[in-house]
Amino acid sequence: MSAATGVSLRRDGAVATLVLEGAERLNPIGSATCRALAGAVRELDADASVRAVVVTGAGRAFSAGADIDEIDGFADSGEFERFIHGFTDALELIERSPLPFVAAVNGAAMGGGLELALACDLRVVFGKGKLAVPEAKLGVLPGAGGTQRLPRLAPRGIATEMIMLGSTLTGARAYELGLANRLAESPEDVLVQARAVAEELAGGAALVPARTKSLLRETAMLSVADGIVRERAAATALHGSADGQEGFRAFVEKRAPKFAPHRAAHGTDPTDPTEPERTP
Template sequence: MAHVRLERSDGVAHLVLARPERRNALDEELIEDLTAAVADLETDGEVGCVVVRGDGPGFSAGIDASTLTRLSTPEGLKRIRSAFVAAYDRLEQLPIPTVASVHGWAIGAGFELALACDLRVVAADATLGLPETRMGVVPDVGGTGRLTSLVGAGRAKELILTSAMIDGTRAGRLGIANRVAPVAKLAAVTAALTDELLACSRTANGLAKRIIDRSARPTWDDTLDAELDAQLHCIGTPEFSAACHRFLAAPGANTPQARR
């Protein structure tokens, strides 16, 4: 796995996005590696929880610019989105708790990856957001449903319809972050949470998270279908074409600033 590292220690597996030179931007190869890492964890009876984090200065700046260009056709969108959705759902369905440890930024598909985890520990100065509507599209890797289940429809609409960027402190107030920490203490706060998770029954935690997810999102398949239908419509509009061109033409297209 060239773009994901899997590190195990004392019952905790760290799934590390390891593409720092691209700000851990998500492309098809990284998603392939993520899927392989999750498949490895599905059969590991020694691991009691998983931490998902990013190597380098941030969690993930979102979808890679090179991958974005391949989403402009229905065929490309369906193929690439299917791989993302399958990887995120598979991560979420692990029978052990998952924790996103977020520093720097988690934007777009990067934020949706953090939302696919059961819990989130976020640095106070981190930047999080779903800027898709500014790009002429919608969050389509489960972000609409997962965010709504966390913060309610009103807050989800505010964040998605305005493409708002928020810091970790506000993420904590909204209920997106379970714990907020100064960036220097992020690893320690994450470790304290994993210790609490490991003190509980692995079997009971797995069953409890499955029941909670079912009750929080009873029409999950319908939500994913609605996201795909909306995205297929959006990529055919002039707004998307113009926004995509501006984004790709801007200096530093893969930087978090370019997505604001």
């Protein structure tokens, strides 16, 4: 069997970078990759010095998708189901992490590769890169969140076409549709821009990205009125936080705010009204 794609982790100040390390095979995502990714996210959640994370792929692709070589060797659908569970669990860790994740889509992001990018909070894409969930061409559907996250980020009609036909978007088109937050002219510029976004996030108040993620997640299925109730509670809690008080003082005093250089361990705050109780 071909070598599994690993995940490397490096820290540079308050920004960490996760890299899919399988460049020769365009960074396919297999079971070992999912385990490594989940372990890295848990490690970063526990590191109070980390404030933002960039996710990218080694070489000329972000990720060509799920590891077909591994899947081809599965003995039955039960093995495939276990793989999909591991994959979706790893992506849920990214989605639920208090840290902001920026996908640096430096090349093709196909199938599971695009699903990984969709699980991140922000996306920087190479304009000529290809993005797709091509599973329909194999007679199946995306299984790692593609049918759920894609229609929430792209226009529903476009998402439906991508899922039903396996059609491809360029990075430039993805940016036009709002699926990407930044557009880069080269793979190298993707990393530069993603790093700049991460640095900006890391330099702000640590609770803002965490509360944004939890608030958007917990109110996704609520009415606007019920969502505003949660929003008021979150805004009030942030106003009473040390960073909130510093931000207001700095604005009144016409100076740059000096937010805390580190976030709380695991990035959570027991006073957060939008953060549900979680079991170990």
